[in-house]
Amino acid sequence: LKLLESKAIRQPPKLAWILEKTRELGFHLASEELTGVLLRTLAASKPGGLLLELGTGTGVATSWILDGMDSEAVLTSIDTDAKVQEVARQALSADRRLTLVTGDALYFLKHQPAESYDFVFADAMPGKYEGLAEALAVVKPGGFYIIDDMLPQVHWPKDHASSVDALLADMARHPGFETTPLAWASGIVVAVRKH
Numbered sequence: 453l454k455l456l457e458s459k460a461i462r463q464p465p466k467l468a469w470i471l472e473k474t475r476e477l478g479f480h481l482a483s484e485e486l487t488g489v490l491l492r493t494l495a496a497s498k499p500g501g502l503l504l505e506l507g508t509g510t511g512v513a514t515s516w517i518l519d520g521m522d523s524e525a526v527l528t529s530i531d532t533d534a535k536v537q538e539v540a541r542q543a544l545s546a547d548r549r550l551t552l553v554t555g556d557a558l559y560f561l562k563h564q565p566a567e568s569y570d571f572v573f574a575d576a577m578p579g580k581y582e583g584l585a586e587a588l589a590v591v592k593p594g595g596f597y598i599i600d601d602m603l604p605q606v607h608w609p610k611d612h613a614s615s616v617d618a619l620l621a622d623m624a625r626h627p628g629f630e631t632t633p634l635a636w637a638s639g640i641v642v643a644v645r646k647h
């Protein structure tokens with residue numbers, strides 16, 4: 453694709469540093485560039501929005517999401533692993549729109565008001581393969597629920613493909629959401645809560 457070869461994609465300010473630290477740490481679960489670009493665009497559609505990322509990792513997607521948000525929007529990102537999250541903290545915590553939480557995503561979700569977020573990027577097991585209902589419950593009408601890594605990958609454990617199929621089927625038939633699976637980057641699902 454000429455478009456994607458053109459290197460026309462503008463990078464978020466702190467991304468190069470985050471990617472360098474991510475490599476140094478040997479953290480292999482970071483989001484890809486084309487996932488980031490899509491997240492940035494979707495984040496830009498929520499001026500003044502309340503955004504949530506489950507699974508900060510080293511802050512790769514966090515940096516893309518922040519880059520799309522306007523000055524009034526706020527993002528909370530949560531991870532259980534303080535060591536990887538420390539990279540995001542060093543790179544991004546000066547941005548007052550961002551709150552980094554070290555803790556369990558499912559516990560966090562259970563303590564959020566219903567239909568309170570405009571955008572949820574669920575990039576950890578909780579909120580996706582467990583606690584799907586809890587993650588969907590916090591999405592506002594018109595808000596996004598986004599997941600990636602839906603296309604087959606060589607390092608998947610043997611039973612993971614069936615979990616992915618079950619998740620895709622759950623989303624496709626969910627009466628409260630309009631869902632589009634995209635063969636983009638690692639395989640993305642974009643769902644929007646219906647009014």
Ligand SMILES: C[S@@+](CC[C@H](N)C(=O)[O-])C[C@H]1O[C@@H](n2cnc3c(N)ncnc32)[C@H](O)[C@@H]1O
Pocket residue numbers: 481482483506507508509510511512513514530531532533536555556557558575576577578
């Ligand atoms: C796929 S990685 C996140 C990648 C990151 N969003 C990015 O764009 O680079 C998944 C992350 O989920 C975190 N995680 C695992 N279990 C969790 C839990 N119960 N609650 C919150 N985060 C969790 C892992 O520590 C890991 O950093």
